[in-house]
Amino acid sequence: MIWKQDVECADSAQLKKLQSDRLQKLVAYIYQRCPVYRQKLDAAGISPDNIQSIEQITELPFTTKEDMRDNYPFGLFSTGQSEINEIHVSSGTTGNPTLVGYTKDDLKLWSDVMARSICCAGAEPGDTIQIAYGYGLFTGGLGFHYGALEMGLRIIPTSAGQTARQLKIMQDFKPRLIACTPSYALYMAEEAKEMGIEPTEGSWKIGIFGAEPWSESMRQEIEAAWNMLATDVYGLSEIIGPGVAQECTYKDGLHIFSDVFYPEIINPQNDEVVPEGDDGELVITTLTKQGIPLIRYRTRDIVSMNCEKCRCGRTSPRISKIKGRTDDMIVVRGINVFPSQIEHVLIGIEGTQPHYQIIVDRKAHKLDEVEVLVEVDGRFFSDEIKKLNELQQKIRKDIASVLSISAKVTLVEPKTIERSMGKSKRIVDKRTI
Amino acid sequence: MKITQISVFLENRKGRLFEVCSLLGSNEINIRALTIAETESFGVLRIVVDKPDIAVKLLHKNGFVANFTDVIAVEVSDKPGGLAAVLQVFADNDVNIEYMYGFVEKFSDQALLVFRFEDTERAGNILAQNEIKIVTQSEIEGL
Secondary structure (H helix, E strand, O other): OOOOHHHHOOOHHHHHHHHHHHHHHHHHHHHHHOHHHHHHHHHOOOOHHHOOOHHHHHHOOOEOHHHHHHOOOOOOOOOOHHHEEEEEEEOOOOOOOEEEEEEHHHHHHHHHHHHHHHHHOOOOOOOEEEEOOOOOOOHHHHHHHHHHHHHOOEEEOOOOOOHHHHHHHHHHHOOOEEEEOHHHHHHHHHHHHHOOOOHHHOOOOEEEEOOOOOOHHHHHHHHHHHOOEEEEEEEEOOOOEEEEEEEOOOOOOEEEOOOOEEEEEEOOOOOOEOOOOOOEEEEEEEOOOOOOOOOOEEEEEEEOEEOOOOOOOOOOOEEOOOOEEOOOOEEEOOEEEOHHHHHHHHHHHHOOOOOEEEEEEEOOOOOEEEEEEEEOOOOOOOOOHHHHHHHHHHHHHHHHHHHOOOEEEEEEOOOOOOEEOOEEOOEEEOOOO | OOEEEEEEEEEOOOOHHHHHHHHHHHOOOOEEEEEEEEOOOEEEEEEEEOOHHHHHHHHHHOOOOEEEEEEEEEEEEOOOOHHHHHHHHHHHOOOOEEEEEEEOOOOOOEEEEEEEEOOHHHHHHHHHHOOOOEEOHHHHHOO
């Protein structure tokens, strides 16, 4: 089933017209209502009247994560606070988190694109969906919730964690759909076996997995373990949360809902649009958002794009799985982690920044583990084990409060962390995903 | 009254202790007393040597994290109850011991113990008041 047949399958002329109209309105709207953007557009010499067609989007300035951070909390809003109905927060690169606010219409948009996503993955009216993404400030849980509600599915909002209960609910209520992070899907399969439940006989037949990078081989593993179809969902809170792009049952790229989230793929070095099919940074313009509409937002995700019509009938362009990042962000258990955040913690503790390294590993039990190695130096070395242990605990606690993940902290001797070009190698990702 | 202990950070890695000892040994530095405190992933080596300044410079030059710690070495009768008698003094005077360990060698018929106190100054005074023999740095160097 295709949720929004008219736009999802529109021919390119129709779609272009819609996108052009929307872009024109967006630029006028944002220029009028957001001083930060007005300044940006003025600086670029752009008057809203100049923008008539979607092709002109390349004339517009980019928006970056730094813009979000520098204008925290409300600088990028195009509406007053009273019109904001819901707020979500994700971790930022340093200091300030990224704040996103939704108006009532933005929530409708979110419900709509999430309903499209869930349908795209193969859900049918009457299905039951178990939503095991975290509910709360993280956009995963509520985004799926709104979409499933819009579609009229039966929702089991289990949120993340409590695996035994997740499995019991699956057995008792037999939902056909499961939505969670891919690593959690694998983890639950292991746990199921331990509990004497045969995962291949489970009720989940369609999985909608995202919020962290995963590979084709991981897909095969999940599909074999649960005897299900495993699809990929893409999103980021700055744009809307989950529901930016979604794989259909052909699993041949993620359909990006380009009538509302206009995609461009650019070369991050020279900022120019790359030829179709080439790898580049995904840049998204939110054509219809009201609360915090963004123009040419640099996602820092490296993907390629395919504009051919899909076998499923959808004409919306398809992006590849994320092939990398333009920055050093890593995703751990669905949480974005930047080395700069850990730096921040360490500076906060000792006043200076020691050498450190973040090691991410996905051990036998499938969940990501983070270890932070910190080189001990004269400034905080003590002959007392008690004090060194306290230091370790403090670093761990501060990392947990900043990143919401628990990391193992290990003190190591100086110069033991590998240096490359004079700088230490900040991240070692040992996960095979 | 205080003597200088050198504390060295050691990862729990094969050969690390050997490296420290051979570095000191090949530079004619004699270890008088030694102890290791360990945790799951690292340890702290504490040593009393005859030439602490040279030893620390050497360790730093070779990439070790090492620092000086003030400790007090005390002579204790080498007979049953000898240590208890000294500890009694500390207990009676509310002197907190962070850690302690024994010497590798003796220079009299007494046993030698190294104490790391919470308040070294105060502990030293109390020892003196109670006429307990404290070993000096020069005695250590001449051992």
